[in-house]
Amino acid sequence: xxxxxxxxxxxxxxxxxxxxxxxxxxxxxxxxxxxxxxxxxxxxxxxxxxxxxxxxxxxxxxxxxxxxxxxxxxxxxxxxxxxxxxxxxxxxxxxxxxxxxxxxxxxxxxxxxxxxxxxxxxxxxxxxxxxxxxxxxxxxxxxxxxxxxxxxxxxxxxxxxxxxxxxxxxxxxxxxxxxxxxxxxxxxxxxxxxxxxxxxxxxxxxxxxxxxxxxxxxxxxxxxxxxxxxxxxxxxxxxxxxxxxxxxxxxxxxxxxxxxxxxxxxxxxxxxxxxxxxxxxxxxxxxxxxxxxxxxxxxxxxxxxxxxxxxxxxxxxxxxxxxxxxxxxxxxxxxxxxxxxxxxxxxxxxxxxxxxxxxxxxxxxxxxxxxxxxxxxxxxxxxxxxxxxxxxxxxxxxxxxxxxxxxxxxxxxxxxxxxxxxxxxxxxxxxxxxxxxxxxxxxxxxxxxxxxxxxxxxxxxxxxxxxxxxxxxxxxxxxxxxxxxxxxxxxxxxxxxxxxxxxxx
Numbered sequence: 335x336x337x338x339x340x341x342x343x344x345x346x347x348x349x350x351x352x353x354x355x356x357x358x359x360x361x362x363x364x365x366x367x368x369x370x371x372x373x374x375x376x377x378x379x380x381x382x383x384x385x386x387x388x389x390x391x392x393x394x395x396x397x398x399x400x401x402x403x404x405x406x407x408x409x410x411x412x413x414x415x416x417x418x419x420x421x422x423x424x425x426x427x428x429x430x431x432x433x434x435x436x437x438x439x440x441x442x443x444x445x446x447x448x449x450x451x452x453x454x455x456x457x458x459x460x461x462x463x464x465x466x467x468x469x470x471x472x473x474x475x476x477x478x479x480x481x482x483x484x485x486x487x488x489x490x491x492x493x494x495x496x497x498x499x500x501x502x503x504x505x506x507x508x509x510x511x512x513x514x515x516x517x518x519x520x521x522x523x524x525x526x527x528x529x530x531x532x533x534x535x536x537x538x539x540x541x542x543x544x545x546x547x548x549x550x551x552x553x554x555x556x557x558x559x560x561x562x563x564x565x566x567x568x569x570x571x572x573x574x575x576x577x578x579x580x581x582x583x584x585x586x587x588x589x590x591x592x593x594x595x596x597x598x599x600x601x602x603x604x605x606x607x608x609x610x611x612x613x614x615x616x617x618x619x620x621x622x623x624x625x626x627x628x629x630x631x632x633x634x635x636x637x638x639x640x641x642x643x644x645x646x647x648x649x650x651x652x653x654x655x656x657x658x659x660x661x662x663x664x665x666x667x668x669x670x671x672x673x674x675x676x677x678x679x680x681x682x683x684x685x686x687x688x689x690x691x692x693x694x695x696x697x698x699x700x701x702x703x704x705x706x707x708x709x710x711x712x713x714x715x716x717x718x719x720x721x722x723x724x725x726x727x728x729x730x731x732x733x734x735x736x737x738x739x740x741x742x743x744x745x746x747x748x749x750x751x752x753x754x755x756x757x758x759x760x761x762x763x764x765x766x767x768x769x770x771x772x773x774x775x776x777x778x779x780x781x782x783x784x785x786x787x788x789x790x791x792x793x794x795x796x797x798x799x800x801x802x803x804x805x806x807x808x809x810x811x812x813x814x815x816x817x818x819x820x821x822x823x824x825x826x827x828x829x830x831x832x833x834x835x836x837x838x839x
Contacts, residue, residue, distance in 0.1 A: 441833070441837075449784045450781070450821065451825045452829055453778065455772075460776070461739070461777055462697075462740070462830075464697075466833040470833075472662070472663060476508060477661060479509070480693075481663075483554070485700050486700075487674075487704050488669060489809060491520075496819075497512075497524045497584055498584070498819035498820065500586070500665035504586040504662055507662065508661055508663065511586075512583065514693075515656070516655075517559045517653075518534045518535075518575065518652075521669065524580060524587075525584070533564065534560070535560060536557060536558075537557060537560070538557040539552045539680060540670045540671070540672055550681055550682045551685055552682065553686070553689055554668075556678075558651045560650070560651055561644065561649040572645045574643040575643075576641045579638075579657075590633070590636055590659055591635070592657070593630070593640060596628055596692075597627055597653060600627075600646075601648045605620070606620055606644060607644070608642055611637050611639060626684075626685045654689065674702055676723060676726055677726075678726045678730055690734055695734060695737060696737065698738070700741045700742065701742035703768055706719050707758050707764050708749070710760045710764055711760075713763050715760075716760050716763040716764045719764060720766075720768055721767075723771045724770075727741075727772070728775060739778070740778045741768055742780045743768050744761065744782060745782040746786045746789070746790070746792040748792045755807065761783065765781065780822055
């Protein structure tokens with residue numbers, strides 16, 4: 335029978351053996367054939383560790399968010415009063431609404447040290463002047479409409495972050511409707527329910543899809559949809575897609591008065607059948623073999639559901655659908671699950687420009703990095719990714735020379751290091767590489783990592799009550815995504831009102 339003191343003696347002997355091996359092994363590990371054993375540091379439990387995991391204080395983040403919201407609301411109220419007084423004083427309202435060449439505007443801004451706010455190259459904030467001028471014209475003129483496209487990876491699926499930013503901008507500047515969607519989406523969204531028949535197939539430029547087409551006509555969503563009828567000779571068979579506004583959507587996204595379908599490469603005698611609330615409204619012959627066409631339909635009121643159907647033997651390519659009102663700002667959610675944001679140079683730029691121009695795109699929000707970080711092995715790879723990402727921004731600027739761009743860097747992500755959850759070792763290097771890419775291309779940068787609290791913040795977000803992130807230590811919960819969205823929106827709108835204040839002087 336083994337006695338307690340024998341067990342203790344065995345454990346002490348084992349500890350002594352591990353300690354001896356740790357100090358005599360040059361690399362703190364032993365390799366036996368193909369097996370490598372990492373030796374734990376036997377002194378770690380007894381010594382203070384300056385590198386120990388320090389969790390972020392989520393409560394302080396929430397308090398700062400509340401304080402910033404109150405401060406911003408008061409500042410906007412005062413700015414509004416001053417602007418009205420200026421209009422009455424000099425009667426220059428008409429002149430103040432004249433569009434200006436944003437390249438000629440020159441403002442002096444205070445130096446910014448808060449890394450939780452939008453950041454700009456050399457602290458010069460011209461990067462967003464095109465977008466801010468568009469907001470200005472919309473606020474005081476109303477008779478205009480434009481889009482801001484929020485590109486990202488799975489972190490924004492389901493309209494996380496996007497829906498809140500869209501709602502707040504529409505409440506502030508006008509607009510009704512959720513904007514763009516993939517006709518055959520990969521995931522459900524907050525604002526629009528989309529169901530479709532089983533003949534449809536979705537093709538995406540990103541991800542691990544094997545049977546990709548030989549062309550590069552993906553539209554601006556980097557995906558498109560086509561159907562294949564079960565029996566092409568059966569004239570009664572239809573491939574259909576149905577759209578229904580979601581009752582849980584933000585109020586501004588529940589209403590719309592215009593429907594648009596972006597399509598291309600339709601064969602002769604291809605008809606679109608449009609139904610609204612189960613009543614057929616249109617049978618439209620699509621344009622043949624075009625590189626991007628738009629079918630537009632005006633509604634008398636927001637329908638409970640809409641349906642498009644096709645029965646031509648060969649499917650057209652469907653790139654996007656959009657739900658809008660006559661004026662306003664639209665922030666479109668474009669999630670690309672698994673993408674690192676380096677696919678834009680592979681897309682057909684003529685097709686992209688056709689759709690971009692029709693939408694009057696004034697802002698691109700680029701939120702990537704999360705899918706790259708787990709595979710980055712050293713700083714050289716991190717900065718190589720930064721160069722690839724920079725090349726994509728250059729391509730987009732070539733298509734849309736005057737567009738404003740905001741790059742959102744990756745949030746904190748945790749992995750196990752020596753058995754302990756910690757921030758990915760090279761996450762900050764990837765973040766820095768993306769910031770460099772942004773500044774090289776006259777884009778603003780929003781540091782989601784710092785907003786979360788910096789190193790090892792994700793652990794606190796997961797352990798918060800209620801949880802602000804999922805137990806994969808990568809993705810936000812709905813509440814966590816809203817916190818990020820509020821930080822982003824407050825930073826964006828505060829910079830807009832600073833732009834407005836200086837423009838009116």
